[in-house]
Amino acid sequence: MSIEAHDRHDRVRRAVEALGGRFDQRLSVNAVVREQHGRGEGYAALLPPDAVVWPHSTEEVSAILNICNALEVPVIPYGAGTSLEGHVTAPQGGVCVDLSKMDQVLEVHEADADCVVQPGVTREGLNAHLRDSGLFFPVDPGANATIGGMISTRASGTTTVRYGTIAANVLALEVVLASGEVIRCGGRAPKSSAGYDLVRLFTGAEGTLGVITEATLRLHGRPEAVASGVYSYPGLRGAVDTVGEVIQCGASVARIEFLDEVQVRACNAYSKLSLPETPALFIEFHGTPAAVAEQIERVTAVAASHGGTLLDKTTEPQRREELWRARHRAYFAARALRPGCECVVADVCVPISGLAECVERTRAAIDREGLIAPIVGHVGDGNFHVLFLLAPGVANDWERMERVYDSMIAHAHQLGGTCTGEHGIGLGKRDKLVAEFGEPVVSLMRSVKHACDPRGILNPGKVFPGLANTTDLLPR
Amino acid sequence: MSIEAHDRHDRVRRAVEALGGRFDQRLSVNAVVREQHGRGEGYAALLPPDAVVWPHSTEEVSAILNICNALEVPVIPYGAGTSLEGHVTAPQGGVCVDLSKMDQVLEVHEADADCVVQPGVTREGLNAHLRDSGLFFPVDPGANATIGGMISTRASGTTTVRYGTIAANVLALEVVLASGEVIRCGGRAPKSSAGYDLVRLFTGAEGTLGVITEATLRLHGRPEAVASGVYSYPGLRGAVDTVGEVIQCGASVARIEFLDEVQVRACNAYSKLSLPETPALFIEFHGTPAAVAEQIERVTAVAASHGGTLLDKTTEPQRREELWRARHRAYFAARALRPGCECVVADVCVPISGLAECVERTRAAIDREGLIAPIVGHVGDGNFHVLFLLAPGVANDWERMERVYDSMIAHAHQLGGTCTGEHGIGLGKRDKLVAEFGEPVVSLMRSVKHACDPRGILNPGKVFPGLANTTDLLPR
Numbered sequence: 001m002s003i004e005a006h007d008r009h010d011r012v013r014r015a016v017e018a019l020g021g022r023f024d025q026r027l028s029v030n031a032v033v034r035e036q037h038g039r040g041e042g043y044a045a046l047l048p049p050d051a052v053v054w055p056h057s058t059e060e061v062s063a064i065l066n067i068c069n070a071l072e073v074p075v076i077p078y079g080a081g082t083s084l085e086g087h088v089t090a091p092q093g094g095v096c097v098d099l100s101k102m103d104q105v106l107e108v109h110e111a112d113a114d115c116v117v118q119p120g121v122t123r124e125g126l127n128a129h130l131r132d133s134g135l136f137f138p139v140d141p142g143a144n145a146t147i148g149g150m151i152s153t154r155a156s157g158t159t160t161v162r163y164g165t166i167a168a169n170v171l172a173l174e175v176v177l178a179s180g181e182v183i184r185c186g187g188r189a190p191k192s193s194a195g196y197d198l199v200r201l202f203t204g205a206e207g208t209l210g211v212i213t214e215a216t217l218r219l220h221g222r223p224e225a226v227a228s229g230v231y232s233y234p235g236l237r238g239a240v241d242t243v244g245e246v247i248q249c250g251a252s253v254a255r256i257e258f259l260d261e262v263q264v265r266a267c268n269a270y271s272k273l274s275l276p277e278t279p280a281l282f283i284e285f286h287g288t289p290a291a292v293a294e295q296i297e298r299v300t301a302v303a304a305s306h307g308g309t310l311l312d313k314t315t316e317p318q319r320r321e322e323l324w325r326a327r328h329r330a331y332f333a334a335r336a337l338r339p340g341c342e343c344v345v346a347d348v349c350v351p352i353s354g355l356a357e358c359v360e361r362t363r364a365a366i367d368r369e370g371l372i373a374p375i376v377g378h379v380g381d382g383n384f385h386v387l388f389l390l391a392p393g394v395a396n397d398w399e400r401m402e403r404v405y406d407s408m409i410a411h412a413h414q415l416g417g418t419c420t421g422e423h424g425i426g427l428g429k430r431d432k433l434v435a436e437f438g439e440p441v442v443s444l445m446r447s448v449k450h451a452c453d454p455r456g457i458l459n460p461g462k463v464f465p466g467l468a469n470t471t472d473l474l475p476r
Numbered sequence: 477m478s479i480e481a482h483d484r485h486d487r488v489r490r491a492v493e494a495l496g497g498r499f500d501q502r503l504s505v506n507a508v509v510r511e512q513h514g515r516g517e518g519y520a521a522l523l524p525p526d527a528v529v530w531p532h533s534t535e536e537v538s539a540i541l542n543i544c545n546a547l548e549v550p551v552i553p554y555g556a557g558t559s560l561e562g563h564v565t566a567p568q569g570g571v572c573v574d575l576s577k578m579d580q581v582l583e584v585h586e587a588d589a590d591c592v593v594q595p596g597v598t599r600e601g602l603n604a605h606l607r608d609s610g611l612f613f614p615v616d617p618g619a620n621a622t623i624g625g626m627i628s629t630r631a632s633g634t635t636t637v638r639y640g641t642i643a644a645n646v647l648a649l650e651v652v653l654a655s656g657e658v659i660r661c662g663g664r665a666p667k668s669s670a671g672y673d674l675v676r677l678f679t680g681a682e683g684t685l686g687v688i689t690e691a692t693l694r695l696h697g698r699p700e701a702v703a704s705g706v707y708s709y710p711g712l713r714g715a716v717d718t719v720g721e722v723i724q725c726g727a728s729v730a731r732i733e734f735l736d737e738v739q740v741r742a743c744n745a746y747s748k749l750s751l752p753e754t755p756a757l758f759i760e761f762h763g764t765p766a767a768v769a770e771q772i773e774r775v776t777a778v779a780a781s782h783g784g785t786l787l788d789k790t791t792e793p794q795r796r797e798e799l800w801r802a803r804h805r806a807y808f809a810a811r812a813l814r815p816g817c818e819c820v821v822a823d824v825c826v827p828i829s830g831l832a833e834c835v836e837r838t839r840a841a842i843d844r845e846g847l848i849a850p851i852v853g854h855v856g857d858g859n860f861h862v863l864f865l866l867a868p869g870v871a872n873d874w875e876r877m878e879r880v881y882d883s884m885i886a887h888a889h890q891l892g893g894t895c896t897g898e899h900g901i902g903l904g905k906r907d908k909l910v911a912e913f914g915e916p917v918v919s920l921m922r923s924v925k926h927a928c929d930p931r932g933i934l935n936p937g938k939v940f941p942g943l944a945n946t947t948d949l950l951p952r
Contacts, residue, residue: 111720111829134724154669165667167676168644183917188892189825190857191641193630193680193900195909195939196921200643200676204669221726244587250697291767349665353587381666416664424669433671441659445672447927452920463671 012050012093015073019053019095022063026054026101037078037088037096041143043344044086044427049076049096056101058174058182058213065211065457066180068095074460075178077207079149080122082141084345085426087153087206091461097211099148105129106214113219114171114188119148119212126217135219138163141422142328148212153424154204158327161247161380162254162286163220165422167203174214175202178453188216201448206424207459209452223254223286227296227315228323231281231308236260236363238306239279240356243379245302247352251295255284256380257327260363263334263374263387270333271326281308281379282327284320327376334374334387341372346386346405348412349421355382358415362386362408369400383421409435430465488526488569491549495529495571498539502530502577513554513564513572517619519820520562520903525552525572532577534650534658534689541687541933542656544571550936551654553683555625556598558617560821561902563629563682567937573687575624581605582690589695590647590664595624595688602693611695614639617898618804624688629900630680634803637723637856638730638762639696641898643679650690651678654929664692677924682900683935685928699730699762703772703791704799707757707784712736712839714782715755716832719855721778723828727771731760732856733803736839739810739850739863746809747802757784757855758803760796803852810850810863817848822862822881824888825897831858834891838862838884845876859897885911906941 001009020027028034029051038048055061068075074094081088090096103120110133117126124144126137139150141157149155151173156165163169172186185198202209233239239258246253258281259267265277283299285292292315300310314320326333335343350358359375366373366386377384386408390397409419409432419432434442446464450456477485496503504510505527514524531537544551550570557564566572579596586609593602600620602613615626617633625631627649632641639645648662661674678685709715715734722729734757735743741753759775761768768791776786790796802809811819826834835851842849842862853860862884866873885895885908895908910918922940926932 109827109829111724112827113724114827154667154673156667156669160667164644167673168640177920181916183914183920185913185917187894187912188827189859189888189894189897190828191630191632191636191825191859191897192894193632193896193898194894194905194912195680195901195918196685196924197630197643197676197680198917198920200673201924204671204673209672221724223726248587248589248697250699288767288770290770291763294764294766349667351585351588351590351664352666353585383665383667412665418663418665418668418670420669421665421667422669425671429670436663436670437661438659440657441661441674442671444653444659444674444928448672448677448924451923451927 011071012073015068015071015095016051018067019051019064023053028052037081037098038090040081040083040086040088042084042086042428043342044089047089047091049090050093052096052098054098054101058176061097061176061211061213062180062182064095064097065176065178069178069180069455069457072455072457075211075457076459077148077152077211079120079146080144082143082145083149083153083426084423085428087424087426087459087462089427091427099146102213108133110135112188113221114216115219116214116216117147118214119146121147123147123150130219134222136222137217138220139166139169142331147215147217151203151212151215152205152207154422156378156381156422158255158257158378160378161256162252167200169218170199170203170215171218172216173199173202173212175210176213177210178455178458186216204424206426206462208449208463209458225287225289225292225315226320227285227292227313228320229283229296229313230275230311230323231283231303232276232311233279233306233308236279236360237356238308239281240359240379242281242303242306242308244352244355246299247380249302251298252287253283253295253299253380254286255282257282258377258379258384259330260375263330263376266333266337266374267326267330270336271329273326275311282323330376331387334389338372338389341389342392344388344390344401345423346388346408347420347423348408348417349381349383350412350415350417352382354415354417355379358408358411359384361411362404365404365407369404371397371400371404381421382417425463427462430463433463434465484569487547488549491544491547491571492527494543495527495540499529504528513557513574514566516557516559516562516564518560518562518904519818520565523565523567525566526569528572528574530574530577534652537573537652537687537689538656538658540571540573541652541654545654545656545931545933548931548933551687551933552935553624553628553687555596555622556620558619558621559625559629559902560899561904563900563902563935563938565903567903575622578689584609586611588664589697590692591695592690592692593623594690595622597623599623599626606695610698612698613693614696615642615645623691623693627679627688627691628681628683630898632854632857632898634731634733634854636854637732638728643676645694646675646679646691647694648692649675649678649688651686651688653686654931654934662692680900682902682938684925684939685934701763701765701768701791702796703761703768703789704796705759705772705789706751706787706799707759707779708752708787709755709782709784712755712836713832714784715757716835716855718757718779718782718784720828720831722775723856725778727774728763729759729771729775729856730762731758733758734853734855734860735806736851739806739852742809742813742850743802743806746812747805749802751787758799806852807863810865814848814865817865818868820864820866820877821899822864822884823896823899824884824893825857825859826888826891826893828858830891830893831855834884834887835860837887838880841880841883845880847873847876847880857897858893901939903938906939909939910941
């Protein structure tokens, strides 16, 4: 063991000892537990932490950070583990702070349409809590992620086209800084010009600037009327062009999701639907009954002008739920196309005007490489995903995937778009961050990181290339 | 002259000399010009810079910062000078960078509803440029501010209730850092999870982190139908309670502005209206003709349940324009109530549930102090202003105003609100920033500031208490 490794080992040992004294059964060094916390849902290598701890309060999170900061031991915040970019891995070891026990909805202010929650509340848990109010929390990334995780990756999803990303729906945060100091930024006013927007700085920081211990969220009134429709198209282009025109004409849709023919086939098989196996748009409308009726008519006319047919329109809650459940299970449906495969979920986002070309080129590249890879997307935001299904251990599959993915990102950058619409940088896209903005911007982000976390203990190895020792990234 | 003052004088002299060589007639040390740039529209003391320079390009801004950073000379970015909190004053002297010549709309992308502008473009200029497109830029703080200034103060205004603050409408920025380095952050995709949200960090930073030299803005489709209505109330409470209920029931209004009886009287006199001199709401509706008609009916019913009467409803553009012109001239109308007075425009923002009580208490406090001070507000955001009319030099007037204003802010803080909804901190509210968040938060903001501007040349003395030598704040 090198001197450096020995020193690291000793510091971790002392941190675990100190934490054990305080957290007892709520600290674990068990190998199985550590492995469970060593990767998210993405394809990143398994990189387990040295220990996992379950705090119950902000004070406990503060105590953990205090100990770890003093000993320069890495801290990895963990929510539901649904991250797709290796955010929850521990490439340098350290202590995983599992926030899932901090899962209380603390306050709901109906008159102000806001609420205060702990970070371990999941979006489904929050909406279940709100069931009897007239309100709901709209951000819906598909997975039942925690609020803390969603804030940390700047999540969005199917309803962003109407309600915005999570960044538009966080009013205030309580954050524990690397030093253990607890701060509260933002407030409950609908807007503010008071000083730097620290709320937006922590939103999307992937746990590298602080650990979120409480969030005040904006809620929305439940729409009086909701209707869903499935539009079927002979080809990909008509579907995507419909999206551009719907957005441009200002039609207010609450969801507008694209599924290519491969994904429709997968959903038919997995969720027992019987849609024509051609590209489709799943659209949802929210509003007053009259407004919803008007919007459906309008969107149906736009769709028809691009060759789209309204197959199925429903205001019936159970039917709608079936439809959206099928959409949310797209990931599992895709995996079932190639049992035993690994799934790499690609994520790019482009200006709407470039969307059709970007999706078309991607579909052609996938087919050229002979890969199985459905395409789905929150296309109202210019955001789409490819679900690459890859045989484990078949290097050729991975190389072909990487060629397609790299060209998708390069194309997105040419169009003025981004290498990630909603999944974040994590481990997987650190080089793409530099490709997107250039070294001076990343260097400025690094300065901000250093100002917040001088010892670099918070989720090290994520976001920034080079901060992690790359040999540490191999599975242990 | 102290050694320190002598040194400062010498550094400024060398900077002005270096800039003069490059900018020639576009640099001025003329006393009148300096005084014109030495305060905004607010009541801050006149604190002129040592020189004013008018760059034409990003490269020129970079050259200015390069020179000033090397000599540690303050740089104060200047747009239209409409700031109300002393943002454009030069408490430590230095070079005012007047960006008004960088006033080009560089690109309009109709299909993506975005545009790229230089920072000196005004909101009216931008909308004039967009006149023949189907798009408009919605953020409307009243004053014809520049886009750069609006971004820097995180401006909002009458349409925020529907279209969001400027923070929701900036996609990307080009910024010159203190060192002169030029960076570009954000992009043209509708959303992104790539790294820290630097766009939101510079938005509202009041020119203390960098000089904005280009902005990519989100535009919106012009609504098919627009209607405005004036609702008159027997008392303040009914008007404000209407707002809460309209927001809560999800009625989509595009503007919802409150004017108290004093302001209505002022507008009648100044803008030749003939409204009943009781509290009023000015409301605007955007949407399809059917949706607008439905919303008017709905809001009118809510208003009636709180004692409000719809006086005047119009879809006719000229009539609407008259109405909103009267609202935009509220400041001048108020000043005309007390000719020769100074006007201090107070700004607080609270959760909607606390709005009625906060406005009522404020009205009572104003009356108790015997001040003349109309109240107006973007009440759909919980944001309102008091226009305190004060006799110049009458200390007693100012003391009474300060008592009322301090109690407004204390009350806003008790309610979870903010000391500024849209005007920013500037010179005037630095202590209130600390009162709002506490020293640890302000200290974190300071660390971020230091990371971006290690020598502290960018708009020094603003936002943070204590960075400026307070004796410098006296008029010179």
